[in-house]
Amino acid sequence: xxxxxxxxxxxxxxxxxxxxxxxxxxxxxxxxxxxxxxxxxxxxxxxxxxxxxxxxxxxxxxxxxxxxxxxxxxxxxxxxxxxxxxxxxxxxxxxxxxxxxxxxxxxxxxxxxxxxxxxxxxxxxxxxxxxxxxxxxxxxxxxxxxxxxxxxxxxxxxxxxxxxxxxxxxxxxxxxxxxxxxxxxxxxxxxxxxxxxxxxxxxxxxxxxxxxxxxxxxxxxxxxxxxxxxxxxxx
Amino acid sequence: xxxxxxxxxxxxxxxxxxxxxxxxxxxxxxxxxxxxxxxxxxxxxxxxxxxxxxxxxxxxxxxxxxxxxxxxxxxxxxxxxxxxxxxxxxxxxxxxxxxxxxxxxxxxxxxxxxxxxxxxxxxxxxxxxxxxxxxxxxxxxxxxxxxxxxxxxxxxxxxxxxxxxxxxxxxxxxxxxxxxxxxxxxxxxxxxxxxxxxxxxxxxxxxxxxxxxxxxxxxxxxxxxxxxxxxxxxx
Amino acid sequence: xxxxxxxxxxxxxxxxxxxxxxxxxxxxxxxxxxxxxxxxxxxxxxxxxxxxxxxxxxxxxxxxxxxxxxxxxxxxxxxxxxxxxxxxxxxxxxxxxxxxxxxxxxxxxxxxxxxxxxxxxxxxxxxxxxxxxxxxxxxxxxxxxxxxxxxxxxxxxxxxxxxxxxxxxxxxxxxxxxxxxxxxxxxxxxxxxxxxxxxxxxxxxxxxxxxxxxxxxxxxxxxxxxxxxxxxxxx
Numbered sequence: 001x002x003x004x005x006x007x008x009x010x011x012x013x014x015x016x017x018x019x020x021x022x023x024x025x026x027x028x029x030x031x032x033x034x035x036x037x038x039x040x041x042x043x044x045x046x047x048x049x050x051x052x053x054x055x056x057x058x059x060x061x062x063x064x065x066x067x068x069x070x071x072x073x074x075x076x077x078x079x080x081x082x083x084x085x086x087x088x089x090x091x092x093x094x095x096x097x098x099x100x101x102x103x104x105x106x107x108x109x110x111x112x113x114x115x116x117x118x119x120x121x122x123x124x125x126x127x128x129x130x131x132x133x134x135x136x137x138x139x140x141x142x143x144x145x146x147x148x149x150x151x152x153x154x155x156x157x158x159x160x161x162x163x164x165x166x167x168x169x170x171x172x173x174x175x176x177x178x179x180x181x182x183x184x185x186x187x188x189x190x191x192x193x194x195x196x197x198x199x200x201x202x203x204x205x206x207x208x209x210x211x212x213x214x215x216x217x218x219x220x221x222x223x224x225x226x227x228x229x230x231x232x233x234x235x
Numbered sequence: 236x237x238x239x240x241x242x243x244x245x246x247x248x249x250x251x252x253x254x255x256x257x258x259x260x261x262x263x264x265x266x267x268x269x270x271x272x273x274x275x276x277x278x279x280x281x282x283x284x285x286x287x288x289x290x291x292x293x294x295x296x297x298x299x300x301x302x303x304x305x306x307x308x309x310x311x312x313x314x315x316x317x318x319x320x321x322x323x324x325x326x327x328x329x330x331x332x333x334x335x336x337x338x339x340x341x342x343x344x345x346x347x348x349x350x351x352x353x354x355x356x357x358x359x360x361x362x363x364x365x366x367x368x369x370x371x372x373x374x375x376x377x378x379x380x381x382x383x384x385x386x387x388x389x390x391x392x393x394x395x396x397x398x399x400x401x402x403x404x405x406x407x408x409x410x411x412x413x414x415x416x417x418x419x420x421x422x423x424x425x426x427x428x429x430x431x432x433x434x435x436x437x438x439x440x441x442x443x444x445x446x447x448x449x450x451x452x453x454x455x456x457x458x459x460x461x462x463x464x465x466x467x468x469x470x
Numbered sequence: 471x472x473x474x475x476x477x478x479x480x481x482x483x484x485x486x487x488x489x490x491x492x493x494x495x496x497x498x499x500x501x502x503x504x505x506x507x508x509x510x511x512x513x514x515x516x517x518x519x520x521x522x523x524x525x526x527x528x529x530x531x532x533x534x535x536x537x538x539x540x541x542x543x544x545x546x547x548x549x550x551x552x553x554x555x556x557x558x559x560x561x562x563x564x565x566x567x568x569x570x571x572x573x574x575x576x577x578x579x580x581x582x583x584x585x586x587x588x589x590x591x592x593x594x595x596x597x598x599x600x601x602x603x604x605x606x607x608x609x610x611x612x613x614x615x616x617x618x619x620x621x622x623x624x625x626x627x628x629x630x631x632x633x634x635x636x637x638x639x640x641x642x643x644x645x646x647x648x649x650x651x652x653x654x655x656x657x658x659x660x661x662x663x664x665x666x667x668x669x670x671x672x673x674x675x676x677x678x679x680x681x682x683x684x685x686x687x688x689x690x691x692x693x694x695x696x697x698x699x700x701x702x703x704x705x
Contacts, residue, residue, distance in 0.1 A: 008692025010685065012635055016693040020595040024631050024689065030641035036651040050629035052556065052595065052662060079654035079662035084319030084554030086287065089662040091630040091654055125255040125287065159285035160326040161259050165247055171265035181271040184314035184326055189660040190424040192287060192314035192324040215245065219259065222243025223251040319554030321522065360490040360522065394520035395561040396494050400482055406500035416506040419549035419561055425659040427522060427549035427559040450480065454494065457478025458486040
């Protein structure tokens with residue numbers, strides 16, 4: 001992260017990462033802005049991470065960050081972005097009493113991204129994303145209605161029909177419970193995606209994700225595309 | 236369509252087409268997903284077609300498909316897409332009792348697209364689209380408030396000002412009745428378009444479309460652009 | 471502007487400009503369309519300017535145009551556009567009794583853009599924009615809640631975290647009053663931006679903008695980017 005600080009000379013700059021992601025901290029956010037973002041009065045410091053691509057990916061990373069730090073998720077907002085692609089950009093705001101906690105959350109989030117992007121497969125026509133956690137926390141609860149502390153999975157496919165087949169495959173693959181369904185005009189920011197989020201026991205959630213991944217990648221290949229992982233698949 | 240099935244090995248895969256379009260069928264959609272898409276209880280099967288570009292174009296194709304098959308339109312959703320362009324992507328869901336009907340609807344829709352894209356003219360700055368049917372059916376009724384069974388036309392122009400001149404030209408060209416007006420923040424998914432849909436007798440609707448096409452193409456050319464048909468213009 | 475008229479042969483064509491911007495006039499807008507855009511009954515003529523990029527930039531230009539002509543702002547709509555970038559496209563409609571007034575407004579607006587784009591800095595990851603007027607008028611009032619006649623500034627940064635640091639820097643730099651705050655899901659059309667608008671005395675507003683510009687450009691540089699002005703910075 002030191003590069004970033006050297007790179008731009010701002011104490012607020014924490015670092016950047018894959019996804020045109022940038023992470024900043026503000027030790028003492030201006031009071032009129034605190035009102036606008038409805039920052040709890042206990043907090044004066046925020047960490048803020050924005051990215052052009054990888055909405056779900058960043059929520060996963062934020063979930064790890066909030067679990068491991070003394071911060072709260074203030075907001076998660078999804079822009080319609082991906083630089084001409086079919087999905088979401090994202091902005092996550094953490095709040096903390098001490099700026100060092102927000103800084104730590106941003107650092108963890110940036111560090112997590114490389115692994116999380118392993119299960120994001122992209123091609124010209126669209127993308128397939130799978131996300132898994134053994135224990136969902138506040139970020140996933142806020143964005144995807146995850147039950148706290150339970151194993152949790154997300155499938156995302158674009159163009160949206162790809163996501164529908166992934167959703168159907170995941171739901172049929174085993175004993176998982178649907179927590180959220182989002183489509184281009186409901187629950188997304190007008191992306192070309194169908195997204196589901198579900199919980200269950202760890203093995204069932206993983207099995208559902210693997211089955212959905214195979215279905216999604218097969219459809220994209222059937223379209224003549226060659227979807228590739230953005231980093232390195234973890235499973 | 237056989238290529239597709241061979242290409243990806245999924246029985247659900249029906250085919251792909253111009254527009255990064257993909258068409259799938261699911262014979263027995265998972266019950267929790269059926270609820271989410273509000274699928275009528277009579278139906279267990281769906282056909283689903285998603286595309287990155289050509290919102291209006293795909294509605295035209297869906298309209299033909301629903302007319303010629305024993306299916307119903309369950310939903311039509313417009314994403315903000317076109318891969319960095321100014322318009323919409325789309326997802327159409329057909330419902331049927333028997334999966335063979337949904338499959339037939341998806342097949343017809345994919346086959347229709349080549350002709351429908353003939354009246355989509357694109358250039359770097361934007362696009363001009365014209366759509367005509369002699370007899371509007373359920374898809375056009377649902378998306379564009381078309382009176383059932385009547386001759387019906389749609390004009391789309393981007394950037395939005397192009398669409399406004401096309402709209403004005405169409406409305407003044409003859410005896411047509413305005414059914415719908417959509418602009419970047421009303422009735423679109425925040426696209427950079429002005430869209431109108433209108434009905435009337437067949438000759439009047441056609442004349443309105445031809446006049447609008449000439450106006451729209453002239454503006455794009457005035458901007459120094461060279462709008463070209465995506466396939467082959469049919470009129 | 472003469473080129474445009476020659477270029478496309480339409481009397482409605484006024485001209486084009488940077489930003490894939492096109493300006494048109496319609497002397498006697500079709501009556502059904504007048505209703506749809508809620509054009510005051512006094513007016514029959516409109517000027518309409520649409521652009522693929524530079525939402526804020528075009529509002530500034532429209533503000534100058536409405537100040538200097540006998541027109542009214544009928545609507546300002548922001549599309550989610552920028553051709554795959556992080557921001558807004560825009561459509562501005564002027565109304566007037568006489569078409570020559572609308573034409574004049576469109577001409578002024580197109581002419582203003584070159585200077586206004588000077589304070590728009592772009593790079594692959596995002597953008598930084600600063601806008602200043604000594605005296606806000608109807609366009610800024612309508613779009614950004616500007617108090618009429620007062621010095622007024624706007625800061626825009628993308629990805630959104632860049633905009634947040636710019637906002638914080640601006641608000642802390644001096645005695646300015648926050649008029650509007652917009653983020654990806656509130657007050658924007660799902661762009662990847664945080665935007666603030668503020669008023670105050672001229673010197674304070676300018677100082678806030680300069681401080682915000684430096685902060686925003688520093689963050690983008692910290693991301694390894696090289697933001698450059700779209701034309702020529704004016705301050």
